[in-house]
Amino acid sequence: MHIPLLTARLRRRAAAPPAVRVPPAYAMRRVASREDWAAVRALRFAALAHHQDIPGDATRAFVDGHDARAGTTTFLLSRDGAPHASTRASVAAAGEPGTLPAVLAFPREIERLAAAGRVVEASLTVVDPAVTDVPTAIFHLYRAHMLACAATGAEWLVTAVRDTQIGFYRRVFDMEILTGAERMPGLGAPRVLMGLRPGEQAERLGRRIPLLVVAAADARRFEDEAVVTFEPPCA
Numbered sequence: 001m002h003i004p005l006l007t008a009r010l011r012r013r014a015a016a017p018p019a020v021r022v023p024p025a026y027a028m029r030r031v032a033s034r035e036d037w038a039a040v041r042a043l044r045f046a047a048l049a050h051h052q053d054i055p056g057d058a059t060r061a062f063v064d065g066h067d068a069r070a071g072t073t074t075f076l077l078s079r080d081g082a083p084h085a086s087t088r089a090s091v092a093a094a095g096e097p098g099t100l101p102a103v104l105a106f107p108r109e110i111e112r113l114a115a116a117g118r119v120v121e122a123s124l125t126v127v128d129p130a131v132t133d134v135p136t137a138i139f140h141l142y143r144a145h146m147l148a149c150a151a152t153g154a155e156w157l158v159t160a161v162r163d164t165q166i167g168f169y170r171r172v173f174d175m176e177i178l179t180g181a182e183r184m185p186g187l188g189a190p191r192v193l194m195g196l197r198p199g200e201q202a203e204r205l206g207r208r209i210p211l212l213v214v215a216a217a218d219a220r221r222f223e224d225e226a227v228v229t230f231e232p233p234c235a
Helices: 003-015 034-050 107-116 134-152 163-173 198-208 216-225
Strands: 026-030 072-079 082-092 119-127 156-161 176-182 191-196
Touching: 026 134, 034 072, 034 082, 034 119, 072 134, 082 134, 107 119, 107 156, 107 176, 107 191, 119 134, 134 156, 134 163, 134 198, 134 216, 156 163, 163 176, 163 191, 191 198
Parallel strands: 119 156
Antiparallel strands: 026 072, 072 082, 082 119, 156 191, 176 191
């Protein structure tokens, strides 16, 4: 055994700094630029096509008329700078359910909910099919919706999901089933409307998923600038 050579190798190994696993950097922003819209529409197409949820002859981008509606904001979630997932938040004032995408499939239920107060709808929530940790991506996306609920004082947060998603949304977000399955325009699979009452459930959800904790300052910043951050809650 060559002792000097072995000693030198051991010294180099000991001097090398230990590998540090850097957690992924998530960032979310309101979609405004042409580049962001292109990324969102491509994500939508990839995710919906992955679940066989749109016609095979559709263009490789997904868009509907609700993107440009007043009270609607689309968000792009990036991970380490790359497009990762997207969601859309629509807010309906009390008595004005027509701004929500789900009213096309569930008019009676949406009108009933909106008659009692503001409603926030989460729609077109999509995650890149290459992503392995889908729940974590959805938790980040739903911070935008909890901020929207806090900023507007919404009575309900609703979303229309495929039947294969019902268990996840019921188990993780404590959402209840509000309707039977109906067809949504432009989508292949039927959807079921689910919802939760933020005022009653936000605290419990925050204990389970800290990303969903919303402080008053966070809600004000979201209302003023549609900014979503993932720092610890501010006072």
